Amino acid sequence: MSLFQNLPLPFLILSFITILCALYVVTSKNPIHSVLALILTFFSISAHYILLNAQFLAIVNLMVYAGAIMVLFLFVLMLLNLDKSSEPVKSNLWGISAAICAGLLLVIITASFQKAGLAVMKSSAVDIGLVKNLGRVLMTEYLVPFELTGILFISAMVGAVLLAKRDNKSEEITS
Amino acid sequence: MLGIFQNIEISHYIYLSCVLFxxxxxxxxxxxxxxxxxxxxxxxxxxxxxxxxxxxxxxxxQNANGQMFVFFIMVVAAAEAAVGLAILVMVYRNTKKTDVSFLDGLKD
Amino acid sequence: MIGLSIIFFSAIIILFTGIQKPEKKSKNLTVFSLLVAALFSLFENLEVINTQTLFAWVPSSMLDFNNFRLSMVALVLFLSAIIIGLMPSSEKKGSDLLGLTLFALCGGIIMLGSNHLVMLFLGIEILSIPLYVLAGSDKKNLFANEAAIKYFLMGAFSTAIFLLGCAFIYGGTGTLIFGEMQLKVGFAAHFGEFPILIKLGVILMSVGMLFKISAVPFHFWSPDVYEGSPNRVTSFMAIIVKICGFVAFAQLMSNFEPMHSWYIKWLIPISGITILLGNIAGMVQKSVKRTLAYSSIAHAGYLILFLLIPYAENAQILFVYSLSYGLSTSVMFYLIDKYSTADNFDFTIFKGIFNSNKLDAMALILAVLSLAGIPATIGFTAKYVLFSKAFEYNQWAVVIGLVGSAISIVYYFKPFKYAFVNENLLTNRESSLFTNILLVLAMLSIVVFGLIPGIIL
Amino acid sequence: MNTLSIILGLPLLGFIINGIFGSKIPKSLSGGIGTISVFLSFIFSIMALPMFIENPEYTIKLDLFTFLSFDTFNLRVAFTLDRLSLWMTLIVTGIGTLIHVYSISYMKEDEGFYKFFAYLNFFIFNMLLLILGSNFIMLFFGWEGVGLCSYLLIGFWYKNAEYGKAARKAFIMNRIGDLGLLLGIFMIIQQFGTLEFTTVFEEINKGTVSVNTLNAIGILLFIGAMGKSAQIPLFTWLPDAMAGPTPVSALIHAATMVTAGIYLVIRCSALYVLSPIANEVIIWTGLSTAIVAALIGLKQNDIKKVLAYSTVSQLGFMFVALGCGAYTTALFHVTTHAFFKALLFLGAGSVIHGMHHEQDIRKMGGLKSKMPITYYTFLIGTLAITGFPFLSGFFSKDEILTIAFNHNIVVYILLVGSALLTGIYMFRLLFVTFFGEYRNQHYAFDKVHESPRLMTLPLMILAVLSIFGGLLNLPHYLQHEGGILQNWLKPVIGLTHSGQHEISFNTEMILVSIAVLVFVTAFILTRMRYISRKQVPQEQTPTGVLGIISNKFYFDEIYDLIFVKPFETMSIWLQQVFELKIVSKISYGIHDILRFFGGLNKKIQNGNIEYYLMFMVIGVLILLGFNFFN
Structure with a gap:
């Protein structure tokens, strides 16, 4: 296949692992396995970041996604004590149609690129992704969104507490 | 980075991302x-x-706009995950289920 | 900008002073701060006060509140004041819900002022995340739970699609700043064919925005979520999210104006289907709240017609339309909240309203007439200016809009069947004087701007 | 603060206060607010007077905002106070104040007291809107508003079905006229591209518009005036409109509303001067109205109906003057007529009040001794309208007759006949009501009482005005430099008819003598019949020509036959065949189809989020596919 010609092996292997792990995430019956597979996916994506000269991003990705978010997922899974029996299996027809939809989307997007082709500019700068550069940009140009994330976090925090907190008064569940 | 990676084109990353998406x-x-x-x-x-x-x-x-965007996506994803999981916990408490197709009380 | 600051700080104050306490007192503070913020935004707009030195540290490439945006901010703040002021304060819930509402409003304002994709994205999320929580704030109500989870999952999904669009746009134009983006697109327009990355990006980003304003086929969440959420949240979603979402959408699309003839080719069908589906599905509903949800879907269709008009020319009309839609819808939700019971949202809740409460009956009549676009109300003014302007660009879209308006009368006039029945209506509560003043204010605006459109046009 | 906004705003304020808080405040307060708001408006108009006297060209403008704007066509909410509108404003607010004062006492017992005053104030506001508007659209707003208020006021005692019918009749008749006015306005827009008075009249004066167009516009506008000023064939509503409370009749149907048509023609004098055919139409319509209404008036037995037909007849006189191009004279007659007709109506109201709501003159008689003030003021009013020398009516009517003589001898002779009839029916009314013996068995004579001071005071003021009103525009044989009104209006109405100056002093003296002779004849004839022979109007309806007259020439019946019946038949057919068989089938069909699609949507909106997500993805696919295949 011409698509893979001249491609370095590490990239191919890395991409292969990424896609495989991602597929395992969506197909695994056991939610715990899904979470673990997702963490693996994130690791491989971090490796891609390093290939792309985004070294700091790679570390942050590991810390935030693999370290924080996925742990949160695991925690909730264990809290709710979910295992493979908890999810009813869907009919084949549904699976096929879902696959067709996703496949069509992939085909349409890739086909559009095949049709158009892309002008590629190679980067010569290597220090873009270092913390020095990122910090400068974050504290100058992106200062406003950086501060506004405060609003996001405080509302997410308050909201999460509000919803997940167990009320003392036992109320009737209404429907 | 290493010289051999010069062969990777942007389109490969686009394809990879699209496949993952x-x-x-x-x-x-x-x-x-x-x-x-x-x-x-x-x-x-x-x-x-x-x-x-x-x-x-x-x-x-040079301003690494894309990488900046990634930071903010991560921030939002974290907040979203927190709120989403809180909603899930709430729903689970009331129904003992996390199955989405089970919730279809609201319809025309 | 000053409005944003006021709202943010008052949200913090309300959150920390009122947590776990009944929200009666915080409600007055909230409405007051909203009105103050609206006034300040208005002053800022009219250049009575100068805030440029105060906010000099904000790069205009991130947040830029020009005149039109400031007037929209003032409008949104004013409408929020009406929404929150009209709705009763809950006895059980703490005032953290009000705080969250204000945080969401911050997101809306950020969307209105954003000049950068990151900012727009943050605005959308700051608006949405508190709303996911608010939709499910009635924790022991299964419908509210369902609404929250539906809204959350579909919202997050649409965010992902929106972000893919952003990435493509970034790849295609090399920038995230609105003005520069427009330059790049205009540059590309000289070469005839537009890069595929930009086209894909525009479509995917539009999907994300169309989801927020609930246009077909991304509208599925709205009837269900509107029905399940608490009334105040529904009202907020139907008005603020829609207005902010659409204005942000219009500002985003203004960057791709060189591709105008391309994107209206698929936006017109979306608009037409949205109008028809919203109105036809609204016709067969039994619940008032659901009917209003479909009505708001139809209004999303009318809103998309604005994109036919070049951005520079539609600002004022957009303002009038938002004002009209916001006023009428907030009055309708107030009445629904006042007269519905937990398990009855039928049209029969208005039975005998004319006999028992003349003010509310007048409000109902005005709001319904305005939503249906009957002359002498602001709704007519708004629809008239929109349709007459859009007609210059595409006749068929406007014809569909008119057909939709005609269909909509069927369900808008349903309350009239019950309103004049000679029967006494039992309300579950009395309105306070303050609420009634706000109501009269809204009613007056509906009539005055309808009779004398010259004031706002 | 602009004077104009105060003059306009006060009655509106009164309306709003009475409309919103009226039910909560005591009657005296709401009556007071209503009266004082109009009175202050009157005072402010008077205060504006000196500036207008000093400078003939003086105008006050108030330009509020744009009502609507299309490409080059702007509709502004703007008002202008010039000499003509100031004169009208003074009449409206002045007479309006007196009637408000009178109403406080007259409506004392009514439970809708505050509503009545709110309507009255709103009426005054609309009338001012009509007079002060600086373009046709503002005039039209006032015009419609006045129509609406008259509907509300005529049907004020809406519990009586007959009254409600009268109100509806007034409204519908007015609407027919309004259609003409509206068409005229459309034609003006089409022809001139604007509705501002000044611009339109400037264009006309340039002489670029053809006479035919002007005639057409003139006739269309006159149709509007016909409706509002009750001319043949649109006059039958006015007598029926007497169903309203008597002060309403005085205000609406004597002093102000019916003069709207006259005002319109005077305002458009620049147009009418150049359209001869329209003028002829106006003259002959006015003339026939004057005669027919006077004839009908002869045989009426309801005290208010007689006065109503008298109003219609007098309006006919005014239109004859307008048709002859004597705008000043018409306005002069409007003024004096406002004085004595308001006086007569209020006097009639006083009689009705004293007789405890009895309106039939056959059941009255001999009231002179019991109600002296009412009697004397009513007498003055009667003398003024019948043309007793040197009272106000004498001058104004004589001027009209002179102008008619100058225009066409036939018109003159017919008008003199009509004036004779006026004398006869007015004296008949006076004699039957106040002289002779008391004839009502159901209501003891002793119970008849004079009205309270609040009601007699306006009567006395109006009586004084009726006596001296003629001073406002003395004929030139008494005042050589021309009457006050004539000089007053010169800057507003450029081309005034100069007819009076063409005839010699001797001819004029002969005309005056004829007028006096007419008065004397009418007086003697009526006196012989009702005082000397003590005749009383018959109970049974007469036959022959008199029968036709007492049945109002069968106007109502003819209208019923020509318009109402065919429409009824047609509407029944439409309802039963067209509507039920065709229209409803189609509309139900469409409705069913739409409901079917709505039902389909129910299948999609099934509450399952998986389906929703799937549909969303399919939507994305379609959008992307569209892009891919294009």
Whole structure:
């Protein structure tokens, strides 16, 4: 296949692992396995970041996604004590149609690129992704969104507490 | 970086990201467990992150706009995950289920 | 900008002073701060006060509140004051819900002022995340739970699609700043064919925005979520999210104006289907709240017609339309909240309203007439200016809009069947004087701007 | 603060206060607010007077905002106070104040007291809107508003079905006229591209518009005036409109509303001067109205109906003057007529009040001794309208007759006949009501009482005005430099008819003598019949020509036959065949189809989020596919 010609092996292997792990995430019956597979996916994506000269991003990705978010997922899974029996299996027809939809989307997007082709500019700068550069940009140009994330976090925090907190008064569940 | 990686074109990263995105999308359509759905959405977000980082690298954007965007996507994903899981816990408490197709009380 | 600051700080104050306490007192503070913020935004707009030195540290490439945006901010703040002021304060819930509402409003304002994709994205999320929580704030109500989870999952999904679009746009134009993006697109327009990355990006980003304003086929969440959420949240979603979402969408699309003839080719069908589906599905509903949800879907269709008009020319009309839609819808939700019971949202809740409460009956009549676009109300003014302007660009879209308006009368006039029945209506509560003043204010605006459109046009 | 906004705003304020808080405040307060708001408006108009006297060209403008704007066509909410509108404003607010004062006492017992005053104030506001508007659209707003208020006021005692019918009749008749006015306005827009008075009249004066167009516009506008000023064939509503409370009749149907048509023609004098055919139409319509209404008036037995037909007849006189181009004279007659007709109506109201709501003159008689003030003021009013020398009516009517003589001898002779009839029916009314013996068995004579001071005071003021009103525009044989009104209006109405100056002093003296002779004849004839022979109007309806007259020439019946019946038949057919068989089938069909699609949507909106997500993805696919295949 011409698509893979001249491609370095590490990239191919890395991409292969990424896609495989991602597929395992969506197909695994056991939610715990899904979470673990997702963490693996994130690791491989971090490796891609390093290939792309985004070294700091790679570390942050590991810390935030693999370290924080996925742990949160695991925690909730264990809290709710979910295992493979908890999810009813869907009919084949549904699976096929879902696959067709996703496949069509992939085909349409890739086909559009095949049709158009892309002008590629190679980067010569290597220090873009270092913390020095990122910090400068974050504290100058992106200062406003950086501060506004405060609003996001405080509302997410308050909201999460509000919803997940167990009320003392036992109320009737209404429907 | 290493010389051999010079051969990788931007289109490869686009394809890779699109494949990851579509896998995530397939998961969203296919699975019924709300937590897995949420994980699939995280996967979709990550594929976008990868694409952003790739564009930054290939355009040589000195301000690293794409990588900045990735930071904010991560921030939002974390907040979203927290709120989403809180909603899930709440629903689970009331229904003992995390199956999305089970909740269909609201309809025409 | 000053409005944003006021709202943010008052949200913090309300959150920390009122947590776990009944929200009665915080409600007055909230409405007051909203009105103050609206006034300040208005002053800022009219250049009575100068805030440029105060906010000099904000790069205009991130947040830029120009005149039109400031007037929209003032409008949104004013409408929020009406929404929150009209709705009763809950006895059980703490005032953290009000705080969250204000945080969401911050997101809306950020969307209105955003000049950068990151900012727009943050705005959308700051608006959405508190709303996911608010939709499910009635924790022991299964419908509210369902609404929250539906809204959350579909919202997060649409966010992912939106972000993919952003990535493509970034790849295609090399920038995230609105003005520069427009330059790049205009540059590309000289070469005839637009890069595929930009086209894909525009479509995917539009999907994300169309989801927020609930246009077909991304509208599925809205009837269900509107029905399940608490009334105040529904009202907020139907008005603020829609207005902010659409204005942000219009500002985003203004960057791709060189591709105008391309994107209206698929936006017109979306608009037409949205109008028809919203109105036809609204016709067969039994619940008032659901009917209003479909009505708001139809209004999303009318809103998309604005994109036919070049951005520079539609600002004022957009303002009038938002004002009209916001006023009428907020009055309708107030009445629904006042007269519905937990398990009854039928049209029969208005039975005998004319006999028992003349003010509310007048409000109902005015709001319904305005939503249906009957002359002498602001709704007519708004629809008239929109349709007459859009007609210059595409006749068929406007014809569909008119057909939709005609269909909509069927369900808008349903309350009239019950309103004049000679029967006494039992309300579950009395309105306070303050609420009634706000109501009269809204009613007056509906009539005055309808009779004398010259004031706002 | 602009004077104009105060003059306009006060009655509106009164309306709003009475409308919103009226039910909560005591009657005296709401009556007071209503009266004082109009009175202050009157005072402010008077205060504006000196500036207008000093400078003939003086105008006050108030330009509020744009009502609507299309490409080059702007509709502004703007008002202008010039000499003509100031004169009208003074009449409206002045007479309006007196009637408000009178109403406080007259409506004392009514439970809708505050509503009545709110309507009255709103009426005054609309009338001012009509007079002060600086373009046709503002005039039209006032015009419609006045129509609406008259509907509300005529049907004020809406519990009586007959009254409600009268109100509806007034409204519908007015609407027919309004259609003409509206068409005229459309034609003006089409022809001139603007509705501002000044611009339109400037264009006309340039002489670029053809005479035919002007005639057409003139006739269309006159149709509007016909409706509002009750001319044949649109006059039958006015007598029926007497169903309203008597002060309403005085205000609406004597002093102000019916003069709207006259005002319109005077305002458009620049147009009418150049359209001869329209003028002829106006003259002959006015003339026939004057005669027919006077004839009908002869045989009426309801005290208010007689006065109503008298109003219609007098309006006919005014239109004859307008048709002859004597705008000043018409306005002069409007003024004096406002004085004595308001006086007569209020006097009639006083009689009705004293007789405890008895309106039939056959059941009255001999009231002179019991109600002296009412009697004397009513007498003055009668003398003024019948043309007793040197009272106000004498001058104004004589001027009209002179102008008619100058225009066409036939018109003159017919008008003199009509004036004779006026004398006869007015004296008949006076004699039957106040002289002779008391004839009502159901209501003891002793119970008849004079009205309270609040009601007699306006009567006395109006009586004084009726006596001296003629001073406002003395004929030139008494005042050589021309009357006050004539000089007053010169800057507003450029081309005034100069007819009076063409005839010699001797001819004029002969005309005056004829007028006096007419008065004397009418007086003697009526006196012989009702005082000397003590005749009383018959109970049974007469036959022959008199029968036709007492049945109002069968106007109502003819209208019923020509318009109402065919429409009824047609509407029944439409309802039963067209509507039920065709229209409803189609509309139900469409409705069913739409409901079917709505039902389909129910299948999609099934509450399951998986389906929703799937549909969303399909939507994205379609959008992307569209892009891919294009």
């Amino acid at each position: 579509c896998i995530g999308l397939f998961g969203v359509l296919f699975r019924r467990n709300a937590i897995i759905l949420l994980m699939c959405i995280e996967l979709m977000l990550n594929s976008v992150n990868l694409l952003m980082a790739a564009f930054t690298e290939y355009m040589g954007d």
